[in-house]
Amino acid sequence: MLLDLAQWLSQDYRAFSVFNYITLRAVLACLTALAISLLTGPLVIRQLTAYKIGQSVRDDGPKSHLTKAGTPTMGGALVLISMLIATLLWSDLGNRFVWAVLVVTFGFGAIGWVDDYRKVVHRNPKGLSARSKFFWQSLIGLAAAVYLAFAVPAPSNAKLIELFMQWVQSGLQMDLPNKADLIVPFFKNIAYPLGVFGFITLSFFVIVGTSNAVNLTDGLDGLAIMPTVMVGSALGIFAYVVGNSLYAKYLLFPYIPGAGELTVFCAALAGAGLGFLWFNAYPAEVFMGDVGALSIGAALGTVAIITRQEIVLFIMGGVFVAETLSVMLQVMYFKATGGKRIFRMAPLHHHYELGGWKESQVVIRFWIITMMLVLFGLSTLKLR
Amino acid sequence: MSAMRKNRMMEGMGATYIRALGANVMATPISSIRFWIITMMLVLFGLSTLKLR
Numbered sequence: 001m002l003l004d005l006a007q008w009l010s011q012d013y014r015a016f017s018v019f020n021y022i023t024l025r026a027v028l029a030c031l032t033a034l035a036i037s038l039l040t041g042p043l044v045i046r047q048l049t050a051y052k053i054g055q056s057v058r059d060d061g062p063k064s065h066l067t068k069a070g071t072p073t074m075g076g077a078l079v080l081i082s083m084l085i086a087t088l089l090w091s092d093l094g095n096r097f098v099w100a101v102l103v104v105t106f107g108f109g110a111i112g113w114v115d116d117y118r119k120v121v122h123r124n125p126k127g128l129s130a131r132s133k134f135f136w137q138s139l140i141g142l143a144a145a146v147y148l149a150f151a152v153p154a155p156s157n158a159k160l161i162e163l164f165m166q167w168v169q170s171g172l173q174m175d176l177p178n179k180a181d182l183i184v185p186f187f188k189n190i191a192y193p194l195g196v197f198g199f200i201t202l203s204f205f206v207i208v209g210t211s212n213a214v215n216l217t218d219g220l221d222g223l224a225i226m227p228t229v230m231v232g233s234a235l236g237i238f239a240y241v242v243g244n245s246l247y248a249k250y251l252l253f254p255y256i257p258g259a260g261e262l263t264v265f266c267a268a269l270a271g272a273g274l275g276f277l278w279f280n281a282y283p284a285e286v287f288m289g290d291v292g293a294l295s296i297g298a299a300l301g302t303v304a305i306i307t308r309q310e311i312v313l314f315i316m317g318g319v320f321v322a323e324t325l326s327v328m329l330q331v332m333y334f335k336a337t338g339g340k341r342i343f344r345m346a347p348l349h350h351h352y353e354l355g356g357w358k359e360s361q362v363v364i365r366f367w368i369i370t371m372m373l374v375l376f377g378l379s380t381l382k383l384r
Numbered sequence: 385m386s387a388m389r390k391n392r393m394m395e396g397m398g399a400t401y402i403r404a405l406g407a408n409v410m411a412t413p414i415s416s417i418r419f420w421i422i423t424m425m426l427v428l429f430g431l432s433t434l435k436l437r
Contacts, residue, residue: 018435021435023435024432024435027428027429027431027432030428031425031428031429034425221413222417274421274424274425277417277421278417278418278421281413281414281417281418282413282414282417283413283414360412360413364413
């Protein structure tokens with residue numbers, strides 16, 4: 001929005017041309033989102049408390065968590081609102097990838113909102129049933145995957161339709177251009193051609209999987225939001241590289257026109273996340289709830305698909321992956337052995353808590369691991 | 385020593401984080417993390433000078 005204004009003003013005042021730079025707009029989006037979440041945070045927390053939107057705590061969880069009962073939840077709405085305003089203010093609103101990511105993020109946010117609302121307002125402990133939650137996640141994930149399969153290799157929406165028609169006319173046999181290949185980190189000459197169905201399947205699992213993985217990780221104060229900020233910021237750097245023809249060519253990445261604008265979105269996500277962390281740090285004044293966790297997870301997945309960094313997301317989001325695997329392994333092992341457990345408790349953060357680590361120790365140690373994984377992921381920019 | 389006097393003494397110690405802790409406003413992790421967030425923002429602001437010249 002402000003980009004259009006700056007471009008108009010730059011006709012008379014050249015100084016406004018500085019707003020054409022994605023990097024500057026990204027910094028401003030980050031600061032704007034942070035300011036909005038810091039300023040509106042106390043108000044949102046007061047409103048959530050007034051409406052008695054308090055978190056219920058699992059009674060089979062660690063005993064230390066029972067004191068958290070009644071802490072306001074659905075604070076993820078704060079992240080979403082701050083991020084939306086900052087993105088709308090500072091990004092190029094004609095960019096199709098920005099809109100795609102916003103639609104997916106808010107679609108998943110709506111699912112989380114309904115789930116949270118039923119749980120805490122209607123006092124329905126089941127919330128949205130697992131089946132209907134998965135149905136709506138799948139619907140949005142699949143729609144996004146189909147759109148991105150043709151949007152990523154096509155430089156504009158007109159070319160997207162052309163590419164789609166060619167694919168239909170070929171009897172669904174045509175392969176996608178090699179921009180849509182799966183990039184294998186550390187190998188400059190290896191990129192796996194996915195084909196249309198492969199791309200859609202992978203993208204679907206990345207979006208839905210990341211969304212649920214972040215949701216599982218969101219079990220301790222600040223545990224989910226800080227890794228999201230770190231991974232989101234790193235994906236912003238990847239978006240900047242693949243969206244810039246010079247850097248993409250130099251670093252041997254496919255050039256994806258328009259992807260650079262996602263840097264602004266990622267920066268807004270980072271700013272909103274840090275603002276939320278201000279209130280979510282131990283002892284938390286507000287929890288994120290499904291409305292935040294599902295949506296920011298889906299946002300990370302979608303940005304990773306557009307920037308062709310699915311494997312790098314898997315590396316950088318190692319904490320999310322480990323948390324998810326711990327739940328899957330625990331359930332499978334429990335069923336296979338008739339009641340034995342691998343971990344003291346799943347997800348993984350509870351295993352360490354019951355092992356004697358304090359909550360803030362678990363959280364900060366998981367942050368440190370994420371920092372290392374993000375650095376490792378960023379090293380794939382050059383190490384190829 | 386009364387709690388009020390103790391708080392006054394801690395405020396006298398100077399550092400902002402001691403003041404935050406001494407007034408029982410914040411527990412240790414939240415005050416540390418808020419100071420980290422402020423530092424991150426200042427770093428970002430510093431980095432923006434790469435471009436804003």
